[in-house]
Amino acid sequence: MKYPQVDIIVLNYNGKKFLDDCFQSVFRSTYPNFKVYLLDNASTDNDVEYVSEKYPQVGIIKNPLNNGYCAAYNLAFSVCTGTYYLCLNNDVRVHSGWLEPLVELAEKDPSIGALQPKLVSFFNEKEFEYAGASGGKMDVYGYPFLRGRVFDTIEPDNGQYNDITDVFWTSGAAMFLRADVLPHSGPLDNSFVHHMDEIDLCWRILMAGYQLKVVPTSVVAHYGGATIQSQSFKKMYWNHRNSLFMVIKNYGASQVLSKTSIHILLDWLAAGVSLVKLQFTRVRAVIAAHVWILLNLGLVLRHRKEAQQRRKVNDEVVMKEMYPKSIALAYFLHKKTTYTELITHLKK
Secondary structure (H helix, E strand, O other): OOOOOEEEEEEEOOOHHHHHHHHHHHOOOOOOOEEEEEEEEOOOOOHHHHHHHHOOOOEEEEEOOOOOHHHHHHHHHHHOOOOEEEEEEOOEEEOOOOHHHHHHHHHHOOOEEEEEEEEEEOOOOOEEOOOOOOOEEEEOOOOEEEOOEEOOEEOEOOOOOOOOEEOOEOOOOEEEEEHHHHHHHOOOOHHHOOOOHHHHHHHHHHHOOOEEEEEEEEEEEEOOOOOOOOOOHHHHHHHHHHHHHHHHHHOOOOOHHHHHHHHHHHHHHHHHHHHHOOOHHHHHHHHHHHHHHHHOHHHHHHHHHHHHHHOOOOHHHHHHHOEOOOHHHHHHOOOOOOHHHHHHHHOO
16 A cells, blocks of 8 residues: 555644644554644634644644635645645544545545545544534535434434445545645635535535545544534524525536525525524524625626636536435425435435
């Protein structure tokens, strides 16, 4: 087996309480050729000084502004020199042999653009973790879910998704990227700022003709929820805003109008249900997200033009990796709450 260099880039903002667990586990990795970087997003605590003193082997990349996941990682990509990049949250603990299965598969198949380890709970490794589980999927209307987590239903990990398989997106909490895929897909989109940024990138990697897979023999335990709380207005806003942004941006001409229209209707259906339940946070988030799209339609369309100019394969190829029905209706109306149930539902 060859051992190409893997650059492990740990994104951090005032996360010193997580860094010992993260770095100590990373340095127990058995793979022989990796470099580790702290990508600091303008922390106001003494995180950089702490890492420089305690872990002098860690390279420091300072982002002068705390301007989001995308801008920070794009800065890191301009600095790092590895064959592969591994974007890693600071609130993780990795298993010692996590890198070998990722590198081995990527080296065997140059059509692979990105891979994801299996993400399990930091507190109970027999449960999947919300942000990644065993690989990301998405329905044709732009609603993401996971093998192991659909909306707020998180499954125990009983080995049911231990197969190496194609996915639609790989979690930004632990994303293994082929460095030379980025000139074809384009970088992370700084306009996304938070949430779904990695899904947008993965969609464009698929549009460039590459594959994405999950490799469950590589395991990462993720604390999760360390940056933005899952039921907060901020998280709901970014998710609704960026999912609609992504659908408008990445679908080709034959699909964009129909899929965007249904996505908007499903958003308002969710807002209506929340309103009936007197849960106003989601209503506010949907309104704010859709207003942003309207006020920034010129920017959205410019980004759409850039994405479509890079396209190498059509929607029909990309949509083979999508769930062909609405997961929202399958989950809330038909009570299909696991990935296995969703797949079975397709056959009926």
